[in-house]
Amino acid sequence: MKIFFIIGLVGCIGLGQAQAQAFYISKDFEKPGVTEYIKIMWAEHVSYWTSTNKKEVSLTNHHKGIAEDVSDGYLYAVSFPNSKKVYRLHQVTQGKEQLICTHPDGKVQIFEPLPILYYSKNFEKQGITEYLNYDQKSDTYWYYTNKNRNRKIKLIVVNKEQGSYKFPGGKSIYRLSIAGACGGQLRCIHPNGRTQYFKFYEWTD
Incomplete structure (x- = not known):
């Protein structure tokens, strides 16, 4: 099977600053079996959904x-639409990354x-989803x-500045670059010249 690979940097901003998009997850906090998600974009826009209401x-x-x-990240004060209750978020980006949410109570x-x-x-191939x-x-x-989620392959750097990588034991070089607005898509040029595009995964599936 022919295999691709890509490189992605979510943000267009330098290291140590906020990523363009960051996603966080919390399981079974409010109710067993319910997973909650928070997305933060540009250290500005905050969104919320759950596994039962996507x-x-x-x-x-x-x-x-x-x-x-x-010093260790960013602070937010947010509310749900038409609500006065304020949730305080501490996005820790230095050291152990996490999002600490203090509820109104x-x-x-x-x-x-x-x-x-x-x-x-x-x-x-139809039915095959490839991930990086x-x-x-x-x-x-x-x-x-999607057919072999437990078999993850670590890619080898050939030339990081040129976006060149290969698979372990392989000689074929793939060239990768960001396409679209700040990592919304990635472009992979295969050794045979084919171009493949990959979308940023939004965690709402």
Whole structure:
């Protein structure tokens, strides 16, 4: 089977600053079996949905459109539409990454970061979805498919500046670049010249 790979940097901003998009997850906090998700874009826009209601809800940001910058990340004060209750979010980006949510009643909920993930459907074969999981801390890329999620392959850097990578034991070079607005898509040029595009995974499936 022919295999692709890609490289992705979610943000267009430098290291140590907020990613363009960051996703967080919390399981079984309000109710057993319910998973909650939070998305933060540009340290400004905050959205919420759950595993039982996947319609994305935009939260009101009380910090006048931008997060408060603190030493280890960012602070937000948000509310649901038509509600006066304020949830305080601490997005920790230094050290152990997490999102700490303090509820209006004082309860504290921890959201863990979700992987930076891109996907491509039906490129090599119908029914096959290919993924690349980017680990920002270790600057590592892992490839897998929907048919073999437990067999993740670590990609090897050939020339990082040129976006050149290969698979372990392989000689074929793939060239990768960001396409679209700040990592919304990724472009992979295969050794035979074919071009493949991959979308940023939004975690709403």
